[in-house]
Amino acid sequence: MKTRFSRLVTLLLVGALLIVGVTSITAQESELGPITQAVLDRGSLICGGNANVRGFGFLNDAGEYVGFDIDVCRAVAAAVLGDASAVDVRPLAGTERQAAIQSGQVDMMSRNTTWTLSRDVTWGAIFGPTTFFDGQGVGTRVELGVNSIAELDGSSMCVQAGTTTELNIGDYTAANSIDISILTFPDANSTWDAYLSGACESWTTDKSGIASFHISAPDPGEHMILPETISKEPLGPLSPQNDPQFAEIIAWTVFGLINAEEAGITSENIGDFLPADGEADDAYIARVGPNVARILGQGNNDSGSYLGIANDFMVNVISQVGNYGEIYERNLTPIGLARAGSVNDLWTRGGLIYAPPFR
Ligand SMILES: N[C@@H](CCC(=O)N[C@@H](CS)C(=O)NCC(=O)O)C(=O)O
Numbered sequence: 497m498k499t500r501f502s503r504l505v506t507l508l509l510v511g512a513l514l515i516v517g518v519t520s521i522t523a524q525e526s527e528l529g530p531i532t533q534a535v536l537d538r539g540s541l542i543c544g545g546n547a548n549v550r551g552f553g554f555l556n557d558a559g560e561y562v563g564f565d566i567d568v569c570r571a572v573a574a575a576v577l578g579d580a581s582a583v584d585v586r587p588l589a590g591t592e593r594q595a596a597i598q599s600g601q602v603d604m605m606s607r608n609t610t611w612t613l614s615r616d617v618t619w620g621a622i623f624g625p626t627t628f629f630d631g632q633g634v635g636t637r638v639e640l641g642v643n644s645i646a647e648l649d650g651s652s653m654c655v656q657a658g659t660t661t662e663l664n665i666g667d668y669t670a671a672n673s674i675d676i677s678i679l680t681f682p683d684a685n686s687t688w689d690a691y692l693s694g695a696c697e698s699w700t701t702d703k704s705g706i707a708s709f710h711i712s713a714p715d716p717g718e719h720m721i722l723p724e725t726i727s728k729e730p731l732g733p734l735s736p737q738n739d740p741q742f743a744e745i746i747a748w749t750v751f752g753l754i755n756a757e758e759a760g761i762t763s764e765n766i767g768d769f770l771p772a773d774g775e776a777d778d779a780y781i782a783r784v785g786p787n788v789a790r791i792l793g794q795g796n797n798d799s800g801s802y803l804g805i806a807n808d809f810m811v812n813v814i815s816q817v818g819n820y821g822e823i824y825e826r827n828l829t830p831i832g833l834a835r836a837g838s839v840n841d842l843w844t845r846g847g848l849i850y851a852p853p854f855r
Contacts, residue, residue, distance in 0.1 A: 528804045529741030531603050532576060540582040543569035544596050544605035547587035548684045550708040551831035552608050552628075561585040564827040565606040568627055568733050568750065571817045572604060575749045575800070575809040580816035589683050591658030594619045597736055604735040604746060608702060610660045611730045622743040624733040625750045627820075628704060628828075629839040629848050631725035632664050635691070635706040636698040638720050645674065645724050651697040652677040656687045661701045664727040684709070698722075702729045708831050745803050752810040754851035755791050756819035758842060763818040766811065770794060790854040799854060820849060 528536070535541050545566055546553030553565045566585060574580040588596055588607055596602045598620050608630075609615075611623040634645050634653070642648055645668070655662050657680040669676050679696055681687040688709045691699040699706075703721060710719045733750070735743050756762075761769050769788050771780040777795040786797075793799030793808035800809035817823065821842075824835055833840075841847030 527741075529739035531600075531735065531739040531742040532745060532804065535573075535576050535603055535742075539577065540584050541569060541573040541576065542584045542586060542601075542603045543572070544588045544593065544602035544607055545569065545585040546607045549608055549705055550712060551827050551833070552704060552708060553585075553587075553606070555587065561587075562827070564628065564823055565608060565731075565733075567817055567823045567827065568606040569604070571749050571753060571813045571823075572733075572746055574812040574816045575745055575752075576805055578806060578809075578812045580812070589658070590656055591682070597621045597734065600736050600738070603742070604733055606733040608705065608731050609734060610702075611732060611734075612660060619734075620737050621734040622737045622740065624735070624743065624746040625754075625851070626730040626732040626848075627750060628731045630702045630704045630729040630731050632661055632700060632727040632729055633703040633706055633725055634698050634700045634722045635710060635719055636722060638718055640697060642698075642722070645669075645676075645722055645726070646672065648676055648698055649674050650676075652679055652695070654679050654681060654687045654691045654696040654699040656680070656684055656701060657682055659701070660727065660729060665700050668726045702731070704731070704828075704833060707833055711831050741804065745805060748803060748854075749809075749813060750820075751851035752791060752813060752854070753817075753820040753823065754842070754849055755787075755854060756810065756814050757821040757849075758844060758851075759785075759788050759791060761788065761791065761814055761819060762822055763815055766792075766815050770811065787853070 545561055547555040551563055553561065553563045556562050569583045569585065570580040573582045586602055593605060593607065593609060597605060611626065615621060616623055636642055653665065653676050655665055655678050662680060665678060679690065681690055684705065687699055690696060692713065703725065706721050710716050713719055733746050735746055769784050769792060771794055781789050781795045789795040790797045790799060792811050798807065800807045829835065835841055837846065839848045841849060843850040
């Protein structure tokens, strides 16, 4: 039987725990994580990227990194620092990715990287939302007259080491009893060069990567992508798992890009969706709708303040980088990746691009 004293001690303990709990929740909400703080202190975002894949991450002749994945880095820099140009891209080979994330050498990575169970756990990473739903395919020469992977039986295929690609093609040929000898190369350029020079009859990587290299061929019409898609390759950004707060910023920046497209807010028309001089909150919200006001952090709505960054962070992101559709159009349409009717179309048009709401 409990004494009055032990009941009092229990009550005091519960009270103390409640106070500690409440205090730590409040502190957690207002404190920035170590990566966010480092980005602010440094004044730039270190983003692991790709230098070799046109459309996604590519070092152009002007010495600038450009592409869909690079624009995701730029969007996060605009969200945290208000400046999309404050990005320091660190080009990474496929095999360098794990160490770069684990060592904290990069604040985040946006480099055609597939989200998988083992990477999620062993890389010590937090994967953000999928920005491009891809799948692995096989590229080959039109002159071979081949129409399926099975018809490549007895030939050789060039593959990049250290990728999901290498693992998937082994699984696929074994499961389908296809005899293809696999030649591996350290990076995309050497894999592509080996295929171009005739070292192998075909080559394999994500279909996005194949499209991106085929358009750089001396005669793109000589190459084709076989119809099979042999894997799921959900590509998106990731960051070190020691800073879940920063991971939330990445996630909600991507969600903001998607929600902005859905709401019809673009880099061109964003001015129409902002409050006019002296416009009262009620009148503004009645004009643009509550959803738009929440995405843009206007009309007395909380948005970025939940994440410890500028409440109107999405205004910087959209005006400097554009919405998801603009980013796609700018980078991926030119390399021949048609969006309409694909899995990467907005969910409202039958695709998989969907984001939770800002509220
Ligand atoms: N999505 C796959 C493949 C990614 C990958 O590394 N693709 C190649 C070919 S598209 C690439 O980006 N190579 C660039 C390089 O190594 O320089 C993965 O995450 O492992």
